[in-house]
Amino acid sequence: MSNWKPVCPLEDIPQLGSRIVRPSTGGDIAIFRSAADEVFALHDKCPHKGGPLSQGIVHGKRVTCPLHGWNIGLDDGQAVAPDVGGCRKFAVRVDNGMVMLAV
């Protein structure tokens, strides 16, 4: 069962930027904020070589991995063609300006 946890106020994540969430059980999660203030959450590990997606440049609904430039879709965690691969995504929403993550 998913369990909604408050993470931070939305304004603590820059637009077209991200923050790292570190669950006590391990496995960093990257939370992204788009230009339109949508939020997305992905396992902070690129399907290519494990790069930290949270450190990438966010554009549209994609993030570019800082290590080798793979583009990953923020809403589905899948690599953009012609690359193939995916990473786990998490449910995330904004409640009264507070970012909530299902972990």
Next chain:
Amino acid sequence: MSKPRLVLIGNGMAGVRTVEELLKIKPDHYDITIFGAEPHPNYNRILLSPVLAGEMTIQEIVLNELDWYREKGIKLHTGKQIARIDRVNRKVVADDGTEEYYDRLLIATGSTPFMLPIPGNDLPGVIGYRDIKDTDEMIEAARLHKHAVVIGGGLLGLEAANGLKLRGMDVTVVHLGPWLLERQLDEVAGRMLQKSLEDKGLKFLLETQTEVLIQGESGRVAAVRLKGGMQIPADLVVMAAGIRPNYALAEASGIYCNRGIVVNDTMQTYDPKVYAVGECVSHRGIAYGLVAPLFEQAKVAANHLAGYGIGRYTGSVTSTKLKVTGIDLFSAGDYMGGKDTEEIVLNDPHGGVYKKLVIRDNKLVGGVMYGDTADGPWYFQLLKDGRDIHDIRDSLIFGQSLVGDVGHAGNSKAAAMADSAEVCGCNGVSKGAIVQAIKARGLFTLDEVKKHTKAASSCGSCAGLVEQILASTIGGAYTPAASDKKPLCACTDHSHDQVRKVIREQRLTSIPQAMSFLEWKTPNGCDKCRPALNYYLISTWPHEASDDPQSRFINERAHANIQKDGTYSVVPRMWGGLTTPAELRAIADAAEKYKVPTVKVTGGQRIDLLGVRKEDLPAMWADLNAAGMVSGHAYGKSIRTVKTCVGAEHCRFGTQKSMTMGVKLEKMLFDMYSPHKVKLAVSGCPRNCAEAGIKDVGVIGVDSGYELYIGGNGGIKTEVAQFLCKVKTDEEVMEYSGAFLQLYREEGWYLERTCHYLERVGLDYVKSKILEDEEGRKAYYFRLLDSLKDARDPWATSREPQAIKQFIPIAVAVDA
């Protein structure tokens, strides 16, 4: 409201490419219907020759599978010829009675082979060479028959002859011209080509006219009689004497045609609702028969069909490569020359190499290469860019000298490489893998090859080699855009130069402003254009445009270099490579305190602390700042280091105080951002222990002052710096090198090193700005100092409350 309807007549490369371009920039705008006379989906006509030669199959050359049409919601009618266009009622009618109404019509009916008007030209066994059906017929003929005659020694004719020969036929090429490929080659190269093809077993009859095709007993063609009476056996005759634009349909509907459907620069015909692209078109009096220009036309037509109204097609310069395996020739532009041109020729008949470059007014206007075509794409780029070649004239004929590029074992000639040879040393991509991807996926541009194979997508040093492979695989279809017109990235059609110009002229100071003014195609760009825009804005308007951290690569946001495991490396600045016991002690303390696993001395004379966790960065900087150290910018597209030798302070050979000079330069340039990284060096004497010859700016002390060198590079492309000038004082060193760097900062394209900038604009140009124009030089120098007046240590500013948040992960308690 229903969508407007677009009908395309012609399911070939030009037409479908236009539709693809249209879908890219404005999907869902039209209901699209495509008519094709052939029963196949769109395929790569250029690769019919490899199919004939048995090197590929039909399946491999299909560009758009039927699924593609379905996915895009395109209604496809194959095997239907359009009988007429009814422009009054805006509909087209196919020969089987199918009707479709249009709001916009796109005609891309291509061309037809020119069948010589001689008796017997309609006999069985006499064909043109145009489509899959012709290719199948040739393959079938090669299986059953012995003798083939190809009429026409042009590109298509020679490729057909080569294919038929490989399939076991006895082939004679009958050619009217004085030498082969006379529209692409001069006589010397034409003769060399003939010799190589004769060695492969082909026979040639030049300056020979065909008179009659003679019917045999079976009813099929049996022989060819030539003017003069000679007769040669022929079970198959391939007419490759040229193509004719196929515009009969358009002409019959009353659209103005003149040796092609006449279009303006927007690819619009005289009927404003009707556009035309491809080989059926006559643009400024020229009908193009190669695919590269067609793609340029497709882009323009798509833009206007989308209603954006940007872009004009102004004609193309074309280049040629013959797709006959084992034969290397390349020609481009005005390869014959004339009264007002000069020629540079390299001729080695024994070695099988011939190169001719045609020059007019110090610019390359054409060239022919035979045997060694490695530099073809480079010459072609120079030609398209119209670059003044005065300063490289003495070595021009020897090519770009790719020997300086590293990472692909010194290979520089694509055709000679084995399929297993590694091309991209960063990503381990072989030549065979690249060729395979180009063929199987129908790739036409360097960018596409980068995306699909990853070759040339990391350090880029093999890009030239990949371009050659592309050129030799798809022949004349490969045409790079002129450098100054290459779009910055897929988000825009504007080039780096155009973007910079608009930012300056319109006084744009933010990324959203620039994107909206320049009509960016994506809402917030991509990882390629945003860092470029950010740099252009802050370098053009240093005190007005505000930096956008989210448009910087992580290294420049975290002021440290990201490593493969996600940790960072920290490099404190050591001015001119100098340090003190106190600094070393502070570095040692920090290394221990933050459990730094690796401490390394860098090539730039300082110390690298590797393996630091991101959340430790701010505290570590605070410790280092407290000991008086600042960021070394070892991570940025910025000033890196000024390397120095010991110099006159201690060295018994030193003529100048290189350490002092180096520290002065490094302090002046502190926190300078630039298109790419910038490294300097100062040596105290011509022994040059600081290796100033491979730096962006190299300073070498001599007894009477300093020599300044620019544009050197010791990395990807080993490039020796070029001598700029000699100066007397320290102040002059700062003024001249500062002015050059500011010129580069204002004109360099993002991610272009000084050596590439210099190659693009030429040393003469830089001299004209920096040496010959004293006021101009002082103005550049002033602008540099002005933009650096608010330089700050990013380590200090990143520790401020708002900025520090990005370094700290958010802990969330989760029930296990």
